[in-house]
Amino acid sequence: MDLRVSGVSGLFLVFFLVSKAGFCAALQETSGGKSSSSSNSGQINSNSVLVALLDSHYTELAELVEKALLLQSLEEAVGKHNITIFAPRNEALERDLDPEFKRFLLAPGNLKSLQTLLMFHVIPKRIGSNEWPKEASKSVKHKTLAYDHVHLTCKDSDKKVNTAAVIHLDAVIRPDGVIHGIERLLIPRSVQEDFNSRRNLRQISAVKPEGAPEVDPRTHRLKKPAPPVPAGAPPVLPIYDAMSPGPSLAPAPAPGPGGPHHKFDGEAQVKDFIHTLLHYGGYNELADILVNLTSLASEMGKLLSEGYVLTVLAPNDEAMAKLTTDQLSEPGAPEQIIYYHLIPEYQTEESMYNAVRRFGNVRYDTLRIPHKVSAEEADGSVKFGHGDESAYLFDPDIYTDGRISVQGIDSVLFPIEDKPKPETKLFQHRTTTTTTTTKTTVKPRRGKLVEVSCRMLWAFERIGAP
Numbered sequence: 001m002d003l004r005v006s007g008v009s010g011l012f013l014v015f016f017l018v019s020k021a022g023f024c025a026a027l028q029e030t031s032g033g034k035s036s037s038s039s040n041s042g043q044i045n046s047n048s049v050l051v052a053l054l055d056s057h058y059t060e061l062a063e064l065v066e067k068a069l070l071l072q073s074l075e076e077a078v079g080k081h082n083i084t085i086f087a088p089r090n091e092a093l094e095r096d097l098d099p100e101f102k103r104f105l106l107a108p109g110n111l112k113s114l115q116t117l118l119m120f121h122v123i124p125k126r127i128g129s130n131e132w133p134k135e136a137s138k139s140v141k142h143k144t145l146a147y148d149h150v151h152l153t154c155k156d157s158d159k160k161v162n163t164a165a166v167i168h169l170d171a172v173i174r175p176d177g178v179i180h181g182i183e184r185l186l187i188p189r190s191v192q193e194d195f196n197s198r199r200n201l202r203q204i205s206a207v208k209p210e211g212a213p214e215v216d217p218r219t220h221r222l223k224k225p226a227p228p229v230p231a232g233a234p235p236v237l238p239i240y241d242a243m244s245p246g247p248s249l250a251p252a253p254a255p256g257p258g259g260p261h262h263k264f265d266g267e268a269q270v271k272d273f274i275h276t277l278l279h280y281g282g283y284n285e286l287a288d289i290l291v292n293l294t295s296l297a298s299e300m301g302k303l304l305s306e307g308y309v310l311t312v313l314a315p316n317d318e319a320m321a322k323l324t325t326d327q328l329s330e331p332g333a334p335e336q337i338i339y340y341h342l343i344p345e346y347q348t349e350e351s352m353y354n355a356v357r358r359f360g361n362v363r364y365d366t367l368r369i370p371h372k373v374s375a376e377e378a379d380g381s382v383k384f385g386h387g388d389e390s391a392y393l394f395d396p397d398i399y400t401d402g403r404i405s406v407q408g409i410d411s412v413l414f415p416i417e418d419k420p421k422p423e424t425k426l427f428q429h430r431t432t433t434t435t436t437t438t439k440t441t442v443k444p445r446r447g448k449l450v451e452v453s454c455r456m457l458w459a460f461e462r463i464g465a466p
Contacts, residue, residue: 049177050074053085056172056179060093061121067106068114074122077145082126083177086150086161092184104195113191119146120188127152128178129169132159148188162186235307239344240369242306243299264403266304270297273399273406277314280398283408285320289334296338304403309346311364311405313373313384315412316394323412339368340413346405349396352382371415385413 045051050071054062065071077083093102105114122145133140136155143149150161159166161182168181214223235242274290274297277283290297300310328334343364355362356377363372375384382393395408 045176047174048078049083049085049172049174049179050078052172052174053087053179056087058087058090058171058179058181060090061087061118064093064105064114065118068111068118070115070118073119073145077122077124078176081124083145084123084125084127085177085179086121086123086164086166086182086186087171087179088121088164088182088185089167097185100199101195104198110194110198113194116146116188117185117191120144120148120150120186120191122146123150126178128173129159129180146188148190150186239303239308239367242303242308243367264305264307266306266403267298267301269304269401269404270301272401273312273404276399277406280395280408282316282318282395283314283398285317286314286338289320289338296335300342300404308344309403309405311343311345311347311407313341313343313391313413314395314398314406314408315341315391316408316410319391319409319411336368337412337414340366340371340373340415342367343373346403347407348400348405349382349393349407352393352407353377356382368415373413373415384409385411386416389414389416 053065056062065074074083104110105117123142124145125142127142132152133154136153138153140152141149142152153160159169161180164182164184164186166180167183170178171181172179216223274287277287290300303310323337327337343366345364347364352362352375356375360376362375364375366373373384374386375382377383378392384391384393389411391409391411391413393407394410397405398408399406
């Protein structure tokens with residue numbers, strides 16, 4: 001057989017063979033009667049009650065034992081004496097257990113409580129079915145590995161451990177121990193008290209402190225608090241008050257679907273719509289600007305988390321490719337371009353088309369204050385902007401989730417005030433006899449400083465001419 005092993009796979013194979021050899025050696029060291037764990041070799045017998053527990057149908061308990069890192073401690077206990085394990089059925093740990101209590105047990109900071117709980121189910125002594133108390137009024141107390149005690153009772157042939165009924169006596173019998181199946185989990189008092197104190201502390205810390213009351217500086221009286229925002233309603237303050245870079249003046253996030261504590265998860269929504277742009281195809285440039293060149297993605301996520309809504313007019317890659325280096329190189333230019341494509345309303349293709357059909361020309365606010373973007377009906381679609389700088393609704397409803405709407409357009413929009421305009425300059429040339437006023441129209445071009453210098457030299461030459 002041609003076996004080729006290299007790298008990590010080879011190391012793994014060697015480790016597996018060594019482990020297998022050690023396990024087989026441990027099997028050969030087993031002896032009749034009481035199966036002991038050899039303290040010198042550190043291996044346990046394959047016929048041990050611990051191996052039987054891990055292979056039994058008490059899978060939930062076995063999984064908790066592994067998560068609590070108790071295998072080594074139980075191996076040491078088996079090496080010293082027989083043990084008795086009271087194993088709750090799987091349903092008691094899956095469905096019947098309080099979910100909040102289970103989260104408490106599995107929390108990383110509560111490992112000690114989980115270990116105490118599990119050790120409470122183990123007695124360092126072998127107790128078979130025939131060693132249960134016979135009389136109904138008699139109760140036998142046994143010390144557990146958690147240094148606490150459990151009481152074994154019997155009434156009308158029903159055997160109990162504390163208040164939990166034994167549903168399967170001698171479920172597993174091995175030379176070094178026995179396992180009895182019980183109906184539910186045994187909870188020691190110390191773990192229950194720890195859980196109650198943690199829960200009470202969490203409830204107290206969940207109460208958010210209220211700020212000091214505001215005083216009106218004109219009347220020196222307390223300002224009346226704003227009425228509470230209904231669940232899912234947009235914030236009271238305008239969206240511009242919540243925008244960066246200043247501190248947010250928006251109210252607390254309105255309760256809504258999704259997110260921690262049932263608030264809007266704006267960051268997740270922004271990530272979803274950017275991924276949608278990438279999978280949709282043709283909008284990679286806009287996604288790149290949002291993620292890499294600006295902090296707009298995080299700002300949009302913050303606005304959505306605070307209860308605001310947005311409509312994104314998304315230029316496609318062909319439109320973004322027409323942007324010049326000068327338009328993108330100035331500080332803040334990419335942000336200002338994208339701000340003009342963000343409408344602080346939730347609009348879909350249907351709502352915008354119905355608006356332009358009914359009212360003709362509609363002007364939408366943008367996050368580029370105070371500029372607005374105009375929309376009108378054209379060729380059965382919606383056209384934004386004016387003249388040559390207009391853009392058509394090219395890919396409608398790329399992404400709509402009730403909080404953010406993305407509409408694809410085929411051109412980049414600019415406010416009318418930002419369009420380059422011809423400059424009119426008046427140059428007065430003084431001579432000894434007459435004063436001549438010349439009106440010159442200069443088209444905008446690069447190199448403004450050089451252009452002004454040339455104009456000054458030309459004016460000096462005309463003045464100095466005879």
